[in-house]
Amino acid sequence: MTLQRRDQSDTIEIWDDVVRIRDLILAIIINSLTTLGGYFAAPDDPPMPLLFGLIGAVTGFILSSFIIKPKRTFEENESER
Incomplete structure (x- = not known):
């Protein structure tokens, strides 16, 4: 399998x-x-800002993966083993 990248x-x-x-x-x-939105929206109890911040980070990752598409294409080549 080879990887092609756009120049x-x-x-x-x-x-x-x-x-x-x-x-x-x-x-x-x-x-x-x-x-940061999750962190600042959290209640002031000690573990909640961390939990809300982590949920915000996962949400941001999911949003980024839907908005930004991969730019790579893979081609499978037959090779001798």
Whole structure:
């Protein structure tokens, strides 16, 4: 299986993967807003801000995965073993 990546000038490499800068910034903004929103919306009891912040982080991850689509395509090649 080979991996094809689009050659774009607006990409950077993070952890051996190429991402578009616009998508990275959008994901950071979405996750920051949902995490901080959950944290500040939580009741003032000690474990609740942490729990609401974690729920906000998971929600932000899910939203980001629906909004930002992968840019990679995989092609399977027959190879000899």
